[in-house]
Amino acid sequence: MKDDTSKLLLLDQHNRQHTYLRLSITDVCNFHCGYCLPHGYKKASQDFLTIEEIKHLLKAFAVLGLQKIRITGGEPTVRKDFLSIVEMLQQFPDIRVRALSTNGFQLQKMAKNLFSAGLNAINISIDSLDPNKFFALTKQNRLSEVLAGINTAVDVGFKHVKVNAVLLKDTNDNELADFLVWLKAMPITVRFIELMQTGTNRDFFDKFHISSQFIREKLINEGWQKINKDSLAGPAEEYQHADYAGRVGIIAPYSNNFCNSCNRLRISAQGQLFLCLFGNLGYSIRDLLQSDTQTLELTNKICSLLQLKESSHKLATLDTGANQHFAAIGG
Numbered sequence: 001m002k003d004d005t006s007k008l009l010l011l012d013q014h015n016r017q018h019t020y021l022r023l024s025i026t027d028v029c030n031f032h033c034g035y036c037l038p039h040g041y042k043k044a045s046q047d048f049l050t051i052e053e054i055k056h057l058l059k060a061f062a063v064l065g066l067q068k069i070r071i072t073g074g075e076p077t078v079r080k081d082f083l084s085i086v087e088m089l090q091q092f093p094d095i096r097v098r099a100l101s102t103n104g105f106q107l108q109k110m111a112k113n114l115f116s117a118g119l120n121a122i123n124i125s126i127d128s129l130d131p132n133k134f135f136a137l138t139k140q141n142r143l144s145e146v147l148a149g150i151n152t153a154v155d156v157g158f159k160h161v162k163v164n165a166v167l168l169k170d171t172n173d174n175e176l177a178d179f180l181v182w183l184k185a186m187p188i189t190v191r192f193i194e195l196m197q198t199g200t201n202r203d204f205f206d207k208f209h210i211s212s213q214f215i216r217e218k219l220i221n222e223g224w225q226k227i228n229k230d231s232l233a234g235p236a237e238e239y240q241h242a243d244y245a246g247r248v249g250i251i252a253p254y255s256n257n258f259c260n261s262c263n264r265l266r267i268s269a270q271g272q273l274f275l276c277l278f279g280n281l282g283y284s285i286r287d288l289l290q291s292d293t294q295t296l297e298l299t300n301k302i303c304s305l306l307q308l309k310e311s312s313h314k315l316a317t318l319d320t321g322a323n324q325h326f327a328a329i330g331g
Contacts, residue, residue, distance in 0.1 A: 010064045010302070016262055019067040023057075024269040025049065025085060026074040029105050033127070034200050035208070039301030040139075041074070047157050048269040051085055058092050058268065060298040068093060068097035068232045071121075074269070077106045083113060090118040090188040097121055099160075105142050107149025112156045121160035122153055124142035128165070129179065137323045151164055151327045154187065161188040162249070166195055169210035174290075176215055191249030198279075211256070212250045219248055234264070255270055259311065273302065275309040 010018035029046040032040045034270050049057070051267030058069070069089065076082055089098045098120035100114065107124065114122070121231060130136045154162050167173055178192045194212050197205040216237075225240040227247070236249035259276075266274040283305050288298040 009071075010061075010066070010306060012306050014309070014311050015067075016260075016309075017064060018263050018265050018306065019262060020048070020070070020234070020264045020268045021061055021066055022070045022072050022264060023054070024072045024074065024267065025054070025076050025082070026079050026269050028078050029073060029075040029103070030078060030105065031075065031125075032158075033125075033137055033166075034204055035168075035195055035198075036205070038201075045102070049267075049271050049286070049289070051081060051088060053271065053286065054085060056289045056292060056298070057271075057285075058095070059292065059301065060295050062092045063295065063299055064092055064150065064302065066092075066095050068099065069095050070099040070101055072101045072119075073311065075103050075105075076100060077102055077110065081225060083110070083117060087117045088112060089211070094326070099123065099271070101125075101164075103138070104146035104149045105140070108145060108152045110157070111149060111153040114155075115156045115158060120158070121162075123162045123164055124150060125164050125166075127168065129175060129182065133172060155157055156262070163188060163190045165190060165192050166193045167210055167212055168208040171208060173210055173214075176218060181242050182246070185245050187245045189238060189247040189249050191238075191251055193251040194253055196253055212252050213256070216250055218321075224248065226240070232263070235262075237318070259295075267305070273305055275306065282319055 012018065026046075028036055028041050028046070030041070032038060036048065061069075071085065076085075079085070086098070086100070099120050100119055101123045102125075104124040104126070107122070111122075124146060125136070126143070127137050130144070131143045133139070135141050150161060150163070165172065165175075165179070176192075183190060192212055192215050195205055195209045197209075214329075219239050222241070224241045225239055227238045229238070231234075234251075235253070236245050236251045238246045238249040264274075266277065267285075268274065268282060270284075271289060272282030272284050274282045285298065285301060288294045288301060
């Protein structure tokens with residue numbers, strides 16, 4: 001066992017350095033999106049990581065050179081101690097990107113406090129700008145609230161606001177023009193994400209999956225330019241246009257070489273480490289989150305497990321791994 005944590009790096013056997021952690025703090029969600037929780041959240045064990053356990057986890061990852069963390073769920077803001085978790089992130093100044101993924105239903109009232117607490121990036125899920133479609137997809141009549149929350153987030157000072165739209169055939173695949181109108185004056189990024197198959201959405205996937213290639217071609221034909229990615233960026237390819245305040249992103253997990261630059265690890269709300277969103281196993285590390293004295297053992301275990309990470313997911317062969325739905329490990 002190594003005796004000096006300063007020598008450890010989150011480097012896998014494929015020479016990919018992992019500087020980005022997606023941390024789920026709950027798998028509870030109040031939206032019923034068809035590709036994730038079409039029948040709503042089914043209450044199971046809610047023995048989620050405590051703030052102290054999260055603190056011990058982040059101390060270890062900070063030692064390992066973590067630079068970006070995203071708080072995910074489920075819907076993270078349903079936790080009563082959510083704001084306290086966000087505030088705790090400021091104890092780790094080397095983690096310079098502190099982000100949140102949310103459905104946005106509480107964003108209007110929380111944006112100012114989140115910004116004051118040190119959060120500096122927000123992703124919001126909006127699969128349609130049509131109120132009727134939004135309700136059909138989420139079973140929640142909250143589009144106006146979510147849009148107001150995005151306006152508030154921009155107004156209070158957030159510079160990195162992204163909207164995620166899962167692309168669905170014959171549902172929202174004709175809404176690119178509507179999103180582009182929004183982006184004329186709105187300094188945010190709208191990212192179109194190809195629908196991904198999980199263990200429980202096979203029928204939904206077969207019915208609604210569509211390639212994002214038509215969006216890429218339309219953007220290029222209309223003069224949008226591809227942007228070079230930041231080292232801490234996720235898998236999206238992003239485009240900008242001189243006539244638009246906002247940007248457009250595309251996440252295409254079925255494209256070639258999608259995993260070549262993977263820099264992400266995931267921790268579930270119950271303290272399991274997932275090396276890939278579509279991996280076959282989660283590795284429990286919760287027993288090593290109980291004390292600061294366990295940091296060395298924890299960092300060594302994380303580095304050891306990282307060597308098991310494969311070069312790519314196996315979605316092309318219909319192998320979705322252990323991921324039953326995205327709320328389970330934060331998408």
